[in-house]
Amino acid sequence: MSEKQARSLPKIPRHVAIIMDGNGRWARERGLPRLAGHRAGTENLRRIIEACVEFGIQYLTIYAFSTENWARPRDEVEGLMDIMEEVIDREVPKLHEQGVQIRHLGKMEGIRPELQKKLREAVELTRNNSRLILNVALNYGGRDEIVQAIRKMIRDGLSPEEVTEERVAQYLYTAGIPDPDLIIRTSGEYRMSNFLLWQGAYAEWYFTPVYWPDFDKEELRKALEEYARRQRRFGRVEPVEEPVR
Ligand code: IPE
Ligand code: IPE
Numbered sequence: 001m002s003e004k005q006a007r008s009l010p011k012i013p014r015h016v017a018i019i020m021d022g023n024g025r026w027a028r029e030r031g032l033p034r035l036a037g038h039r040a041g042t043e044n045l046r047r048i049i050e051a052c053v054e055f056g057i058q059y060l061t062i063y064a065f066s067t068e069n070w071a072r073p074r075d076e077v078e079g080l081m082d083i084m085e086e087v088i089d090r091e092v093p094k095l096h097e098q099g100v101q102i103r104h105l106g107k108m109e110g111i112r113p114e115l116q117k118k119l120r121e122a123v124e125l126t127r128n129n130s131r132l133i134l135n136v137a138l139n140y141g142g143r144d145e146i147v148q149a150i151r152k153m154i155r156d157g158l159s160p161e162e163v164t165e166e167r168v169a170q171y172l173y174t175a176g177i178p179d180p181d182l183i184i185r186t187s188g189e190y191r192m193s194n195f196l197l198w199q200g201a202y203a204e205w206y207f208t209p210v211y212w213p214d215f216d217k218e219e220l221r222k223a224l225e226e227y228a229r230r231q232r233r234f235g236r237v238e239p240v241e242e243p244v245r
């Protein structure tokens with residue numbers, strides 16, 4: 001896909017969020033352990049980040065590990081954390097070179113200290129980059145995010161009248177990031193799984209049966225074409241082009 005082709009779409013979402021699902025089933029269908037699926041998933045992530053840059057997407061949010069995923073077998077959780085550390089070591093220097101800014105969405109508490117350190121360092125290293133903002137949702141839960149925000153507002157002594165939609169948004173992990181325009185879920189599951197509950201209020205959803213390790217640039221292009229055909233109304237009668245943000 002050339003840059004020209006990539007940019008030929010009539011409208012491109014500013015913020016794309018992805019529930020990267022189906023690694024386990026991808027592996028099982030090949031007679032491989034689940035962790036092999038997670039490794040294949042991270043390989044794919046590199047390709048999709050590149051494609052997002054080519055398409056001119058400004059914000060990409062990826063769901064890497066939910067607050068509920070701790071309930072998986074210990075070996076899988078530990079293996080996933082190992083993979084994430086490896087991926088940060090291997091990919092962050094390249095991402096930094098490409099001008100990608102990395103942000104973490106989620107609770108640091110509960111993540112093993114080595115991974116916390118790597119995450120903080122990646123965020124710090126890339127903080128002035130602006131080609132693509134990559135939000136990594138790791139130990140992220142939409143309900144947890146809202147609870148953390150409420151606690152912080154109370155601690156800050158906000159009066160009831162000061163609690164507005166704008167103010168709440170400023171207390172979320174995504175403070176300063178526009179809401180997602182398009183949320184993609186791979187692997188044929190049709191649910192939110194606690195992802196961007198507040199921010200996704202008016203997102204367009206795109207579901208595909210393709211497992212995450214097989215969701216390539218061509219699949220992303222199909223999602224973007226579908227998005228370009230959608231009419232967003234935000235509760236009105238007439239389509240609204242892009243919301244003023
Ligand atoms: C998504 O793939 C990755 C994570 C949740 C970490 P899954 O591991 O959920 O794969 P399936 O849904 O079992 O196939
Ligand atoms: C959502 O996928 C979380 C991530 C992709 C990180 P899950 O596979 O955990 O979701 P459920 O359990 O099928 O809802």
Ligand code: MG
Nearest residue numbers: 021022023024
């Ligand atoms: Mg899953």
